[in-house]
Amino acid sequence: MFEKSRDVLVMGLGIFGYEVAVSLAKEGINVLAVDKNTKVINQIKDIVTDALVADAANEEALKELSVDKYDAVILGMSSSFESLILCITYLKKLGAKYIIAKASTAIQKEILMKIGADEVILPEKEIALKLAEKIARPNIIDFFELGGDAAVATVKVPSKFYNKSLMEIDLRKKYNITAIILIRDGSAKLIRDASIKLMENDELVVAGEEDNIKKVFSE
Numbered sequence: 001m002f003e004k005s006r007d008v009l010v011m012g013l014g015i016f017g018y019e020v021a022v023s024l025a026k027e028g029i030n031v032l033a034v035d036k037n038t039k040v041i042n043q044i045k046d047i048v049t050d051a052l053v054a055d056a057a058n059e060e061a062l063k064e065l066s067v068d069k070y071d072a073v074i075l076g077m078s079s080s081f082e083s084l085i086l087c088i089t090y091l092k093k094l095g096a097k098y099i100i101a102k103a104s105t106a107i108q109k110e111i112l113m114k115i116g117a118d119e120v121i122l123p124e125k126e127i128a129l130k131l132a133e134k135i136a137r138p139n140i141i142d143f144f145e146l147g148g149d150a151a152v153a154t155v156k157v158p159s160k161f162y163n164k165s166l167m168e169i170d171l172r173k174k175y176n177i178t179a180i181i182l183i184r185d186g187s188a189k190l191i192r193d194a195s196i197k198l199m200e201n202d203e204l205v206v207a208g209e210e211d212n213i214k215k216v217f218s219e
Contacts, residue, residue: 006030009070010048011056011087013040016102016123017076021048034065057083059090068095075101075117081108085115092116137218141203151210154183155217157202167194175216177208 006029010021013035021033021044031048035041038053045051054061056077067073073096077084084101091099092115101117103109109120133140142154161169171177181188182196183203198204206213 007070008032009034009065009067009073011035011073011075012077013037013044014076014078016078017074018044020074020076025049032065032070057086057090059093062087062090062094067091068097070097072098072100075099078102078104084112088112088116137214139217140214143213145210149209149211150207151213152180152205152207153213153217154203154205155213157198157200157204158217159200161198162200163197165195165197166191169198171206171208171216175208175212177206177212177216179204179206181205 008024008029009032010017010024011034013021013033017033017035018040021031025031025048031050033041033044033048033051034054034056035051036053036055041051041053052065054065056062056075057080073091075084075087077087081104088099088101098119099117100119100121101112102121102123103112104122104124106122109122112120133143139156139158140153141156144152146152166179171179179191181204182191182198183189183205184199184201188205206217
């Protein structure tokens with residue numbers, strides 16, 4: 001995985017590419033946005049660092065972009081899988097440091113990884129999984145997998161824990177879960193006092209094994 005990027009090239013400004021480019025720009029990242037559609041470029045040019053009309057599947061056009069100077073290249077195009085393959089092939093040839101692409105299927109992902117993409121995401125699959133998790137486990141607000149079986153999550157305190165202290169609940173001993181932060185009335189504080197009583201509408205940031213977190217805070 002690349003280190004924190006300061007210069008990112010986003011190619012293909014459909015909904016995915018456009019939102020990524022805008023979000024990165026808001027985070028202070030230098031973004032060059034590229035698309036064949038002049039109208040889209042005109043819409044985004046005042047938001048990102050620079051915006052150009054170019055064909056991502058054209059090797060000569062890519063040469064002019066000096067793709068090797070960017071920390072990451074994000075490919076948002078989805079209209080033609082063949083064009084995406086050509087683009088990745090050219091980017092590798094031209095020395096792109098880190099290529100992130102999106103695919104529609106697992107087979108496409110496998111192909112893109114084999115030809116040189118460093119990371120391939122499946123947006124529709126990820127959105128579907130998040131929606132299913134949200135419906136199945138409404139108490140889990142946010143979930144971040146750390147690798148292996150470890151995870152950090154923001155959770156709503158379930159009713160079974162109302163008016164009980166963390167000392168009474170003893171998450172660490174019973175479930176191997178550590179409560180790190182208490183969020184109450186919009187204010188987040190590090191947990192230093194395990195005797196504090198949990199209340200309705202409280203939220204916790206917890207760390208532990210993924211399955212344990214899902215089990216404890218889904219009941």
